[in-house]
Amino acid sequence: MRRHDPRFRELTDCFDVFVPDGMPLIWCLNSRGANLKNRVYGPTFMRYCISASPATIRHYLLGGSEECGEKLRKAIYDWNPDARIVGSFHGKCELNGRLEGKFEESVVREINERSPDFIWIGFGTPKQQAWINRHKALIRRGILFSVGFAFDVNAGTKKDAPLWMQRIGMTWFHRMLSEPRRLVTRYLRYNSLFLFYLMRGGLTRLRKVSGRGR
16 A cells, blocks of 8 residues: 555655554565564564553553444453553544544543553554554654554454454455445455566566576
8 A cells, every 4th residue: 555555655655654454464574584483463462462561561452443442442351450541532534634513622632641551553554554644743752552453353353354354365355345335346356456566576587586596
């Protein structure tokens, strides 16, 4: 998406780190010598991070529905009874990153007042990236984590792909079948573009190698 969509690239230019969250990315990186053992998958990363957090670490939850938020909190306290959730917002985010109504200003004010260490953002792509782009400079403290689907998976409001599908890089296919109206066009388009750029890059490298060998 960053390579093909100038608007999305602009939204995500403020990000400090991109992690390989899909198995196809791991395979591509390992083919170039990265030697990575696994992906950094949003739902798993969020679960491990909060489970391992000492009571001094403060968390803020931003995204999902009210039902999702309630179930997510319960799950978090099941993982870690000492977890500190200092605030949350569960409501709508527009495509431009603005929150609905009065919450646009009040959420940022609350985050700054409660000074969380970790701010978990689960609006889904590209809304969560737009929110971070719009508000990052206004947040005085805390690490912003864009984890998307992690809220619904960890809350149990949506099913994740079985582990065997995750291992063979088919998580996207499971999600596409689960939410066809929202994801079919997006996945078919960007998965095809990913393969196109991957093959084009591979051919370019082969030409360079063969050119040096002459």
